[in-house]
Amino acid sequence: MSRHNEIILYGKMHKDPLIRLTDDGDFVMARFSLDTIIGDRDMQSYVDKLRYQQPWILARDSEIIEKISDYHKNDMIYLKGVLTTQEIIKRPTCPNCQSPIPIDKANATYITPIFIKRMEQNVTDAQALELLKDSCEISNQAMIVGTLCRDPQSFTSKKGKTTTNYQLAVNRKYFIKDGDPMVKTDYPWVRSYDKIAKNDAEALSTNSEVLIDGFINSRIPTRKLTCEACGHSFDWNDLPVLEIIPYSVEYLKNCKSLEEIDKEKDELAENLVDQILKE
Template sequence: MARHNYVSVLALVRKEPKFKDTVDGRAGIVGLTTIMSGREYDKATSGYQLNSVSFCARTQEKEILDVMDTLQLWDVVKMTGFLATREKDKKAECPFCNAVNRRVDACVRNGKPKSGGNEIFVYPITLRVEEKFETEQAAYEYLHANEEDANRVFVLGNLTNSPIHGELQGGRKPYTRFQLAINRKYCPKGGNEMYERTDYPWVYSYGDKSIEDYQNLEKGALVFVDGALQARKFKEQYTCGVCGEEYDVRGRTLEVLSYDTEYLRLPNLAPDDEEDDDENEDSE
């Protein structure tokens, strides 16, 4: 599979798989957890779950469903696939009057209504059981012993909008985030996935690299990202359309953490500008 949208993970089974029959055939979903290798395991002080990344894998492929059907809690699997996104009409119940509000109607940020929401997951191309364990901790220890191969992502796409810059930890940790449009070269079976050939994951970069990304990238730029999956919890505010009360809704999302972002094409860079940049590189 071409590495325009490529995910390779070692992950433990945190929720047993579920299956259902659809108009397009049998579908399966399994909850998995992998890790990030940003910190040394033996120096961790907050337990063996440090830097864990939980996500779902979905499939309608018979070969993958056959393997998925055998999975048990704490099995460690090796999986390759791609990031897939699809629109989802997110809703949340008001705790004051119990009315159900749609995100697209109730959630406003910076004066603009937010979208109905997206679901992001990994669609497996290959799946096999690496090891079987009796406990969660034993499975985590195996992941940490193989952390260099546990979580890799390569994506190639165009920015859908200008990058967004922010700061964490009281300004000590700058970050930049941007959304990519990635043309899907592999179209899975079933449902609308045969027609939805573009996926829209978010990418985050941190530190000095994030400042460079923010200064150089813009809408339409073509980039190649070498990174990893990261999971993030978030909270957003809804305003009930019935009683008018505001309430918080919590959620989780799956994103790409960029280790390196390669700028392949910047839309505002004309050929003459490229030559000038090469000539002036030593003088900057």
């Protein structure tokens, strides 16, 4: 399987980074998020319709963490990294009785920086917006090659908007310092929309290999939980979810061609006509 997993971000640091140290003062982890923007490539002017995204970054490399420890809210940061997944156990607690709520294991998704640099310091929101507009193409960029782990799931809303979701297996191209050397594959999710979603649903299946040019979407899903101990129900904010939204999807291997899709549609139509005539 081909290997490519590259994330480019340029954005304003949303808050001061969270830095964790050992008792001896050694750097262990840095976590922060960046305010990035994406444009609409279908529009004549790329920056006429801007949307903000706030991907979060987690670093475990001590040299990179040392750099990040000097960064602050409102600094403009440029980084190159990889989209990383990690299996974790979620441990929410009931706000009523403080009892733990059992939750299945899940994959946390974050960006691991392999290069990072502060470009500007302590900018205003207005200055940040102008800088981001000028660098819109690279503010939030994802280039991923992966193989589908399962068949895609497609949904069409009442308004006719189609969404297709699928999970990729992405072989690691870079060695991640202080990471588990036995882990060599990440499993991010892709969410495509409209025409791309319809094409994905028809062309892709388990073991299809794709090249995605897109951006990182960040969202915080809310789940309804019920405490088994006291019966209290409450809304719980899940971990932030990072998913890839494609601008385009190139079908590399084990994908149906347009000719095959058209042939299947013709055969389906013929079978439907035959069934109607038999009735």
